Amino acid sequence: QVQLVESGGGLVQPGGSLRLSCTASGFIFSAYAMGWYRQAPGKQRELVASITSGGSTNYADSVKGRFTISRDNAKNTVYLQMISLKPEDTAVYYCAAGRLSGTTTWYNNWGQGTQVTVSS
Numbered sequence: 073q074v075q076l077v078e079s080g081g082g083l084v085q086p087g088g089s090l091r092l093s094c095t096a097s098g099f100i101f102s103a104y105a106m107g108w109y110r111q112a113p114g115k116q117r118e119l120v121a122s123i124t125s126g127g128s129t130n131y132a133d134s135v136k137g138r139f140t141i142s143r144d145n146a147k148n149t150v151y152l153q154m155i156s157l158k159p160e161d162t163a164v165y166y167c168a169a170g171r172l173s174g175t176t177t178w179y180n181n182w183g184q185g186t187q188v189t190v191s192s
Contacts, residue, residue: 073098074181076167081186084157088190092152094167094183102145105170105177108152110163110188120165121152122177134160157190164188 080092092108107122120132121141129141140153150167165188168179 074169076169076181076183078165078167078183078186081165081188083189083191085192086157086159086190088157089153089155090157090188091154092165092167092186092188094150094152096148096150096167096169099169099181101148101169105172105179106141106143106150107168107170107177107179108139108141108150109166109168109179110161111166112160112163115163117166118163119179122170123150124172124177154188157188159190162188162190 075097078094084090105124108120109117110120111117120135121139123129123141123143138156143150164185166185167183169181170177170179
């Protein structure tokens, strides 16, 4: 009954901005780390941003300085604010919930994905 639902994807021009949202249900949201993955055609799935239950964040080098992950535990929602978008950011973006094991966060619950297309 764990459910993650992404929204906010769409078509934007290079240099534009977009905010993705992911609303969670079926688990204690505040106790989980949350992450945003993306997968472009022909490429491996990439973890672009993550946030721990305590609010610490990490970003892939490819998006540092441009993407911001945040969470609102009262709304069971995690966000990905994306600015200065590039065509290379085009991908399906997935929200995931995970738990820390040692130094690794394992993401076992996934949303359905939302398409982000950056094109002029």
